[in-house]
Amino acid sequence: MLNDGNLIRVAVLISGGGTNLQAIIDASNNNELPSCEIVLVISNKKDAYGLKRAENVQIKTEVLKDENQILNALDENMIDMVVLAGFLKILSKDFVKRFQNRIINIHPSLIPSFCGKGAYGIKVHEMALSYGVKVTGATVHYVNEIADGGKIIFQKAVEVKEDDTPERLQKRVMQQAEWVILPKAVEFVAKKILNTRLNGGKSFE
Numbered sequence: 001m002l003n004d005g006n007l008i009r010v011a012v013l014i015s016g017g018g019t020n021l022q023a024i025i026d027a028s029n030n031n032e033l034p035s036c037e038i039v040l041v042i043s044n045k046k047d048a049y050g051l052k053r054a055e056n057v058q059i060k061t062e063v064l065k066d067e068n069q070i071l072n073a074l075d076e077n078m079i080d081m082v083v084l085a086g087f088l089k090i091l092s093k094d095f096v097k098r099f100q101n102r103i104i105n106i107h108p109s110l111i112p113s114f115c116g117k118g119a120y121g122i123k124v125h126e127m128a129l130s131y132g133v134k135v136t137g138a139t140v141h142y143v144n145e146i147a148d149g150g151k152i153i154f155q156k157a158v159e160v161k162e163d164d165t166p167e168r169l170q171k172r173v174m175q176q177a178e179w180v181i182l183p184k185a186v187e188f189v190a191k192k193i194l195n196t197r198l199n200g201g202k203s204f205e
């Protein structure tokens with residue numbers, strides 16, 4: 001259910017360090033996300049450092065593992081839009097359907113390369129280096145029932161250097177691509193949802 005407020009209420013789902021969450025928080029604090037507010041951070045891991053990042057700026061946090069508990073928390077907090085930022089659980093078709101075109105994910109490669117089942121975190125960069133690509137990057141896409149299969153929203157390319165290790169490449173992709181396009185995508189999608197609501201439900205591309 002969409003709340004009838006002015007700003008789009010966003011929940012960010014995490015499982016780890018939360019550097020992408022931090023990029024969203026920083027963008028919001030820099031007034032780069034005028035259409036939305038981050039009102040909830042949910043982690044399926046209680047020791048995720050991203051929870052601390054949220055608490056540091058007084059964003060409500062929940063540690064929930066069960067998908068139904070997550071859905072209840074989203075409803076209770078009148079969430080309009082969900083951002084997966086390093087969230088490592090696979091979501092069911094029902095969950096995705098409930099938030100169709102209102103749930104986005106950041107993936108650390110240029111989809112359709114190095115994505116799909118089992119391709120996550122540092123593994124993605126190991127795959128890119130072993131393939132020998134000269135360019136990689138990051139993708140933000142809508143989430144549908146296929147792993148990393150939803151419509152692409154933004155991508156940003158990053159050069160692979162000769163002496164790259166998976167860790168060095170991961171850091172460069174995060175700094176030069178993920179942390180740049182994810183906040184932009186959050187505002188882009190939130191604005192679309194807001195415009196649709198303000199136009200009585202008709203979506204304008």
Ligand code: GRF
Pocket residue numbers: 014015016017018019020021050085086087106107108121174178
């Ligand atoms: C990032 O590399 C992101 O692309 C992937 O998981 C990692 C999460 O990192 N989905 P962080 O928790 O945002 O630091």
